[in-house]
Amino acid sequence: MEEKIKAEFLKSGFTLEDEEEILKKCRAFCLNYSLEPSDLVSSWEVYYLNRQLDESVVKDADMYGFLGHLQDEQVEAVVKREPGLHMYSFKDVDMILNDEGEDSNEVVLGTPSDKSEILHLDEYNSAQKTNGNICSSGRISKLVTPFGKRSNKFVVKLKIDNLPTTETMNGMHHHENLEDDIIKRIQPNKSYSLVVHRSWLEPGCRFIYDRIEDRFNALENRIRNHAAALVASGLYEEPVDPSVASQKSIFAVGMICCDGEGHLNDKSILLQSSVEHSGGQRVRLELNKLSHFSVFPGQVVGIKGHNPSGHCLIASELVDSVPLSFAADTNLRPAKKQALDEEIQATKFPSSPTEITLIIAAGPFTTTENLLFEPLKELLTYATRKCTQLLILLGPFIDSEHPQIKKGTVDLSFDEVFRLEVLRMVQDYLGYMGSNAQVVIIPSVRDANHDFVFPQPAFDLDPLDIKHQITSLTNPGIFEADEVKIGCCTVDILKHLSGEELSRHSVDGTPSDRLSRLASHILSQRSFYPLYPPAEGVPLDFSLAPEALNISSVPDLLILPSDIKYFVKVVSLGGTSEGEEQMKKCVCINPGRLAKGEGGGTFVELKYQGSPDKMNASIIGI
Incomplete structure (x- = not known):
């Protein structure tokens, strides 16, 4: 058989x-x-x-x-x-034991089987009903959707366990009585001190005024700042014009470009140097002598090599990252840099970095079949059960690619759907969890109720009663939670780089982790979106604030939601042959999408204690 x-x-x-x-x-x-x-x-x-x-x-x-x-x-x-036959399940047994009617115990979809958790969630849902906010549109129903029919709920897809812990991270808990559970809810963990780094964009800012001059200046500044950082490190000489014929070895800094409209190949790579060194001239770049490399359009690199004919620069070494100690804030004017330093310094806390536990989820937050936001409800239910004090939600929230949004069959405005469905649920969650719980919200260019521009201003949440518990961040944005620096960007840069990257593996056969390599490009280029020209559909606007795309220093956590496979990777940067630099590690996270088609997707639960060597991370399928 x-x-x-x-x-x-x-x-x-x-x-x-x-x-x-x-x-x-x-x-x-x-x-x-x-x-x-x-x-x-x-x-x-x-x-x-x-x-x-x-x-x-x-x-x-x-x-x-x-x-x-x-x-x-x-x-x-x-x-x-046998139509008259009823198949009993654990839900029927709990209903009988608790002496509850069928209609009085409507729990959120995906209630776990652990009895203590059932009691806990029933209390949460009853609190929502008391407030009248369990479903703002009144669509709470017994409708069984494809999402509700799924068999697997809260399944751990991937787990990194570097901490001894008494609590598993797959949603299964030890039994505890209801009284203990209520005490746990009333006395949650302490709140995290959130510090948002300077925002270059304000809600309602003007855009679509992008000029050729703005694009030129932004790209030119990237090349010049990259070159200045490489020279300041003392490891490289002053760059020269790579388009001038020379028999001796030279060092040049420039941006990778493609000779045509197609994808990069080994015959179409060009290097565009700065106006200062070459008048912005381009020269063909040959990488055949390199055992391994990874390049993409818009990448700023240093090249050691020679150009015997003046028409082709033959590379002997490619430098694709800036030394760590010379990478911070080289692109800021002195006044802006001083203001940023003063702002961060004024909000520093004397204590050393403490343990933070957070849940990270990226939209869409509802299935393609409806706008009931069932995956978001289950995520908030899970966060409630785990008493998570920090929840990071990344757009899209009102996805412009959703069938009902594209067809225009929704009775409410997009902003009303966002406030009545998404924000109402978040408010209910925060109201139940107490004043110490906090939520960070980052928009997406796919949000139908927000500005279609990148970089993107934060959501305007002024009318909210609990605005102090909801932090609205720009896209991209950087903030600190108890001195743990977290960077976020909802534009799918990983997918875009994946389609444009040209790479060669080492001849020794060492396997290359492609996902880690894609994430490392973001850090080594010190930019949330180093790809240029941008991918189709990305409204990159250099007239706003190109500084908003810069990563002044390597964050502890880098969150990059993408349509490619979910992952949690530790990426190492720095380190030289002379041993002058220490390695800097960053945890790069792609939580996947919370909803995929008519089914559920994935999210990430993370416990971080100051370094990637002291963390627990789980990717959980919903």
Whole structure:
């Protein structure tokens, strides 16, 4: 039977990751539910499509969810044969034991089976009902959506565990009575001290005034500042004009460009130097002598090499990052730099960095089938259960790509949907958690209710009663939570770099982590969006504040939500052959999307204690 099952999977285009274990379990499923191998694989195809799995690989980790899917199919088959038959579940048992009517116990979708957590969530939901805010539009209903039918809830997709902890991070807790739970809620952890770095953009600022001069100045300043930092490090000589013929080795600094409108290839790489050194001239760049490299349009690099003919610079060394000790704030005018230093210094706290625990989620926050924002409800329920004091929500919130938004079939304005649905839920969460809980909100260029420009001003949240608990950040933006520096950008720069990058791996066969490499480009270029020209659909406006894109110093956490596969990576920067620099580590995080199509996506739960070597991180599928 196992051979037949394997043959059916292969026939349907699936491969098996842990073949022996998967086939053993599938054989048990066939025997227990009287299924033929072909029927089993057909059920797997339905489960695969409903869950919107990324690749056609059958994994052992998905077997538990597949078992639940098979059980649901069996129940539906029995109900069809005997319509009057009721299949009891743990929800019925809890309802009877607690002597509650069916209509009085409507919990948020995805309630966990742990009894203490059920009591906790019932209390949270009853508090929402008392306030009349459980669903602002009055659409709380018993409608069973595809999202509500999913079998896997709060499944750990990836986990990094560098801290000894008594509490697991997959949503399972030890049993505790309701009284202890209420005390835990009334006396939560202390609030985090949030410090927002200087905002270059204000809500309502003017845009669409981008001029060629603005673009030229922004790119020229990037090249000049990069060159100044490399020379100041003492490791490199003063750059010269790379387009002048020279038989000796030279050092030049410039921006990678493409000779044409297509993607970069080894024959179309150009280096554009600064006006100061070469009048902005471009020269063809040859990288054939390099064992490994990774370049993309808009990347500012230092090149050691020679140009014997004056038409082609043959590189012998490529420097793609600025030494750490000379990278901070080189692009700011003295007055602005002093003001920024004074602002941050005035809000510093004498204590050393403390442990912070936070949840990070990126939109869309509702499925494509409706605007009920069910994934957001479950995320807030999970955060409530874990007593999370810091929640970072990254747009889009009102996704311009949502079918109902694109068709214009929504009765309310986009701003009303944002305030009545999203902000109302966040307010309910904060009202329940108490005054110490805090939420950081970052917009996206895909938000239909906000300015379509990048860099992007923060949401205007002035009318909110609890504005002091909600921090609205620019996109991109940097803030500190108890001296832990966190950078965020909702434009999908990782996906854009992935489509434009040209790289060569080392000849020694050392494997290259592509996701880490993409994230490291952001840090090494000291820019939230180093790609130029920008990807199609990115409203990059240099007339606003190009300083807003700069990363003055390497943050502790860098949050870059993307459509590519979720990850939590520790990226190391710095370090030289002379050993003059120490390595700087940054935790780069792509939480994925909270909603994918008609199903749930992923979010990140993180506990950080001052360094990447002392943290716990989990990517949790909702």
